Amino acid sequence: xxxxxKQTKFPVARIKKIMQKDEEVGKVAQATPIVICMYALxxxxxxxxxxxxxxxxxxxxxxxxxxxEAYHLKHAVETTEMFDFLKEIVESVPxx
Amino acid sequence: MSDREGHIGPGSSxxxxxxxxxxxxxxxxxxxxxxxxxxxxxxxxxxxxxxxFIHLISSEANEICEQESKKTIAPEHIIGALKRLxxxxxxxxxxxxxxxxxxxxxxxxxKADKIKDSGLTPEELQAKQEExxxxxxxxxxxxxxxxxxxxxxxx
Numbered sequence: 001x002x003x004x005x006k007q008t009k010f011p012v013a014r015i016k017k018i019m020q021k022d023e024e025v026g027k028v029a030q031a032t033p034i035v036i037c038m039y040a041l042x043x044x045x046x047x048x049x050x051x052x053x054x055x056x057x058x059x060x061x062x063x064x065x066x067x068x069e070a071y072h073l074k075h076a077v078e079t080t081e082m083f084d085f086l087k088e089i090v091e092s093v094p095x096x
Numbered sequence: 097m098s099d100r101e102g103h104i105g106p107g108s109s110x111x112x113x114x115x116x117x118x119x120x121x122x123x124x125x126x127x128x129x130x131x132x133x134x135x136x137x138x139x140x141x142x143x144x145x146x147x148x149f150i151h152l153i154s155s156e157a158n159e160i161c162e163q164e165s166k167k168t169i170a171p172e173h174i175i176g177a178l179k180r181l182x183x184x185x186x187x188x189x190x191x192x193x194x195x196x197x198x199x200x201x202x203x204x205x206x207k208a209d210k211i212k213d214s215g216l217t218p219e220e221l222q223a224k225q226e227e228x229x230x231x232x233x234x235x236x237x238x239x240x241x242x243x244x245x246x247x248x249x250x251x
Contacts (some may be wrong), residue, residue: 006123006126006127006165007126008119008122008123008126009119010119010123011116011117011119013113014113014115014116015142015150016114017113017151018097018113018147018150018151019151019154020111020116021151022151022154022155024155025154025155025158025169026201035229036171036194036197036198037117037169037170037171037174039154039194039197040171040174040175040190040193040194041150041154041174041191043186043193044149044153044174044178044183044186044190045146045149045150046123046172047183047185047186047189047190048146048149048183049120049123049124049127049142049146049188050127052142052145053124053127053128053134054127056138056142057127057128057129059131060132061129061132065109066131066132066133067132067133067134067135067137068128068133068134068135069135069138070135070137070138070141072138072143073138073141073142076100077145081182082182082183083145083146083159085149085152085181086145086148089141089144089145089148093141
């Protein structure tokens, strides 16, 4: 399905800042060497994005649509165990 | 094209800390088949999900870190967190990234070692350097001779 060249990467410094927003984690991550640890998290995030987009897109195609709508994403979250932690986020999306 | 949404001034407030919209939009585009597009609303939702993912993994990694009585989150804690949270399938590629970075670091150290391994002591290296300086000083001091010293093209 994916034939496009994937070059874009997540900004590593931004990920670290987001991590540090959590007060508990913030204290520990101060000393985190940005190079190795953040790249690991950035890679995991890339894979996560890839997975969630794929799942949402499957719903889109399955319903014969050409645009990935918010409720496609919601359905993907509700039907994928891995995405349980996202249920609250998609809760407010109205069903068609 | 700026991807700053109404933030005037250098620093954006912490509450709006999120991933750059343009970057995420590009990535989503690269992942979708060519005949499918993504609604703006969906893209924003995806960004929220990504931020939530970061929080999820880092707080789990933080727990693992504390359980091991360590003070700093290590890459191994991130990997442990992924496994615990059901993202086992990610760990292979993440470990690859870590291996690559460690290898890069090794290569950098190797380059520094090259100087050490040249077989010459610092004094010998310094003596060589002085020699080279003396040579070039000599060249500058004798402009006429410099002309003759120009290498002749080989025919």
